[in-house]
Amino acid sequence: MIYREAGQFKTSYVTDAQIFPIAQxxxxxxxxxxxAFVVIPRTATPYFFSAIMTPFLIYALATIGLNILxxxxxxxxxxxxxxxxxxxxxxxxxxxxxxxxxxxxxxILGGICAALVGIVFGLPSLRIRGFxxxxxxxxxxxxxxxxxxxxxxxxxxxxxxxxTAQQIEILGYRFDTPQSKYLLVLVIVTxxxxxxxxxxxxxxxxxxxxIRDMDVAAEVIGFRIVHTKLTAFAISSFYCGVAGALYxxxxxxxxxxxxxxLDVSFRILFMVLIxxxxxxxxxxxxxxxxxxxxxxxxxxxxxxxxxxxxxxNLELMVFGALIIFFLIVEPHGLARLxxxxxxxxxxxxxxx
Amino acid sequence: MQFFFEVLIxxxxxxxxxxxxxxxxxxIYKASGVFNFAQGAMVFFAALTTVALQEKFGISLWIxxxxxxxxxxxxxxxxxxxxxxxxxxxxxxxxxxxxxxxxFFLEGFAQLVWGSGVRALDLGIPDEPIAAIxxxxxxxxxxxxxxxxxICGVLVAALAVLFNKTKIGRALRAVADDHQAALTVGIPLxxxxxxxxxxxxxxxxxxxxxxxxRSGVQFxxxxxxxxxxxxxxxxxxxxVPGAIVGGLIIGxxxxxxxxxxxxxxxxxxxxxxxxxxxxxxxxxxxEGLFGEKIIRRI
Numbered sequence: 001m002i003y004r005e006a007g008q009f010k011t012s013y014v015t016d017a018q019i020f021p022i023a024q025x026x027x028x029x030x031x032x033x034x035x036a037f038v039v040i041p042r043t044a045t046p047y048f049f050s051a052i053m054t055p056f057l058i059y060a061l062a063t064i065g066l067n068i069l070x071x072x073x074x075x076x077x078x079x080x081x082x083x084x085x086x087x088x089x090x091x092x093x094x095x096x097x098x099x100x101x102x103x104x105x106x107x108i109l110g111g112i113c114a115a116l117v118g119i120v121f122g123l124p125s126l127r128i129r130g131f132x133x134x135x136x137x138x139x140x141x142x143x144x145x146x147x148x149x150x151x152x153x154x155x156x157x158x159x160x161x162x163x164t165a166q167q168i169e170i171l172g173y174r175f176d177t178p179q180s181k182y183l184l185v186l187v188i189v190t191x192x193x194x195x196x197x198x199x200x201x202x203x204x205x206x207x208x209x210x211i212r213d214m215d216v217a218a219e220v221i222g223f224r225i226v227h228t229k230l231t232a233f234a235i236s237s238f239y240c241g242v243a244g245a246l247y248x249x250x251x252x253x254x255x256x257x258x259x260x261x262l263d264v265s266f267r268i269l270f271m272v273l274i275x276x277x278x279x280x281x282x283x284x285x286x287x288x289x290x291x292x293x294x295x296x297x298x299x300x301x302x303x304x305x306x307x308x309x310x311x312x313n314l315e316l317m318v319f320g321a322l323i324i325f326f327l328i329v330e331p332h333g334l335a336r337l338x339x340x341x342x343x344x345x346x347x348x349x350x351x352x
Numbered sequence: 353m354q355f356f357f358e359v360l361i362x363x364x365x366x367x368x369x370x371x372x373x374x375x376x377x378x379x380i381y382k383a384s385g386v387f388n389f390a391q392g393a394m395v396f397f398a399a400l401t402t403v404a405l406q407e408k409f410g411i412s413l414w415i416x417x418x419x420x421x422x423x424x425x426x427x428x429x430x431x432x433x434x435x436x437x438x439x440x441x442x443x444x445x446x447x448x449x450x451x452x453x454x455x456f457f458l459e460g461f462a463q464l465v466w467g468s469g470v471r472a473l474d475l476g477i478p479d480e481p482i483a484a485i486x487x488x489x490x491x492x493x494x495x496x497x498x499x500x501x502x503i504c505g506v507l508v509a510a511l512a513v514l515f516n517k518t519k520i521g522r523a524l525r526a527v528a529d530d531h532q533a534a535l536t537v538g539i540p541l542x543x544x545x546x547x548x549x550x551x552x553x554x555x556x557x558x559x560x561x562x563x564x565x566r567s568g569v570q571f572x573x574x575x576x577x578x579x580x581x582x583x584x585x586x587x588x589x590x591x592v593p594g595a596i597v598g599g600l601i602i603g604x605x606x607x608x609x610x611x612x613x614x615x616x617x618x619x620x621x622x623x624x625x626x627x628x629x630x631x632x633x634x635x636x637x638x639e640g641l642f643g644e645k646i647i648r649r650i
Binding site: 070076124127128129130131132134135136138139142143146149150151216262266269270273277309310313314315316317318319320321322323324327328331 | 387434435438439442443444445446448449450452453454455456457458459460461463464467468578581582584585589617618620621623624627628630631634635638639640646648649
């Protein structure tokens with residue numbers, strides 16, 4: 001009864017082309033942003049910011065990045081964490097080596113470095129498809145982490161190979177509390193998510209989807225395969241790079257290259273899959289799910305009073321089982337559940 | 353020059369060990385199109401079960417191995433029933449992710465039941481140089497490595513016979529060729545998948561025993577899956593001989609690169625060198641050395 005688009009007529013091209021064509025969706029998004037920007041900062045505890053909200057948003061950003069590549073352009077990648085690492089270490093070096101470097105510019109430059117690396121490692125995708133490509137993106141993962149560990153220049157010759165993120169300061173304001181860091185991450189993620197949402201409805205996004213659905217056919221009708229695949233790699237890596245930089249600056253603080261290992265890549269791939277392949281909303285849902293599950297599990301297991309080694313193994317088991325369960329129940333992810341829910345809401349309360 | 357050959361032979365022999373793990377991947381991919389990431393966890397699980405059975409119940413190795421084999425076969429059929437059957441006809445990436453979920457589950461399960469310490473596994477094959485070769489050519493060739501290579505050879509021969517000469521093998525090949533056509537002529541698809549997973553479990557057991565006695569039974573065993581992936585993409589996902597040849601190439605070049613190239617770039621290149629090598633091969637042949645030619649139609 002409430003969720004209905006009947007009566008919302010489009011009378012101009014501008015209204016016809018807006019991102020959220022249904023008024024209720026617009027209100028919903030506005031409410032969510034209000035909660036994220038106003039309610040949460042006023043009410044939440046520092047633990048909530050630093051352990052749940054900040055990592056959730058950062059993972060969501062990386063998930064959007066991978067979703068662009070895997071969900072929209074159809075190129076399976078297992079090297080997401082490597083691009084995050086490039087973004088983080090590039091930002092760190094720009095900050096450390098250039099005096100007076102604005103931190104936001106450093107994030108963007110870090111993202112651009114990640115994009116360049118993404119283009120280089122995206123080149124094989126012009127020849128290789130499917131699992132062959134997925135397995136070969138592991139080359140990115142291992143090579144980048146090895147490089148960052150072995151070449152002291154990247155870590156500014158730090159003896160332990162660990163970097164400590166510099167103080168974030170924008171226009172004289174220092175971001176040093178969990179709350180302020182959360183707000184910074186929130187602003188960046190909101191802007192970039194909106195950009196992504198727009199991007200996938202543009203010519204570029206449509207070209208990606210054409211390539212994903214059948215690349216030979218797309219080529220025949222005139223899409224430039226090389227250009228399209230490489231832009232997908234570049235933009236996806238840019239998102240991952242910025243996410244990686246935020247991961248270092250706003251979440252971890254001190255980072256070693258090993259923080260961006262294969263596990264992180266897999267975790268982000270899970271987020272894409274659980275959330276919904278080819279959906280920006282799904283990226284957020286998936287990230288939320290995968291961030292919350294281990295926390296919820298550790299709470300639950302904590303109550304049983306078992307020893308530490310038992311609980312960590314039990315967590316692994318339950319996590320694995322949950323993944324399988326979710327894939328069996330809803331292989332198209334949480335975004336599909338939301339879509340089904342929307343359809344139901346449209347007909348409610350008179351489904352006939 | 354002698355040193356070169358020594359490194360080469362060591363590399364080739366360790367390549368055989370990689371091939372052993374890759375073989376498990378190939379079996380499952382060939383028959384069901386599932387890229388089974390859990391193979392590494394299966395290797396770990398099998399090795400750990402064998403060791404822990406000996407430890408907890410005081411039985412000898414030769415009783416523990418058959419018991420583990422039964423466990424692995426049961427595991428194969430259970431996986432087919434619980435994980436794969438509900439996911440039939442899904443996108444292959446979904447199946448792949450399900451096997452990653454399976455990996456987590458298996459790793460947790462193995463350590464929960466048997467504990468997570470590092471155990472030694474003694475197969476009774478000494479890891480010492482073969483005296484005859486050491487005397488005549490002055491090269492160190494480990495007895496253990498040669499035995500492992502022989503076991504691997506026997507296993508491949510047995511699998512070749514199974515695939516080519518038996519009724520089950522014919523059914524497996526039919527399913528691999530075309531699921532639907534196989535179903536229409538009355539081959540029980542799910543039964544066949546169960547068998548494939550059971551065989552892959554058996555291969556994992558052999559790999560687990562050899563790897564376990566070489567480097568100790570520990571969590572790190574699950575990472576041999578990552579060693580096997582470049583072998584797999586180099587040899588082709590669908591080819592049993594490809595896994596062997598790929599393993600030999602990867603093993604040899606990896607060791608040679610580490611010895612001759614490693615010192616110039618700071619060492620530790622074993623982790624990524626095989627992948628880059630496999631990648632270069634793929635650029636020339638996108639389906640791997642022996643994979644089925646990819647034909648794309650609109």
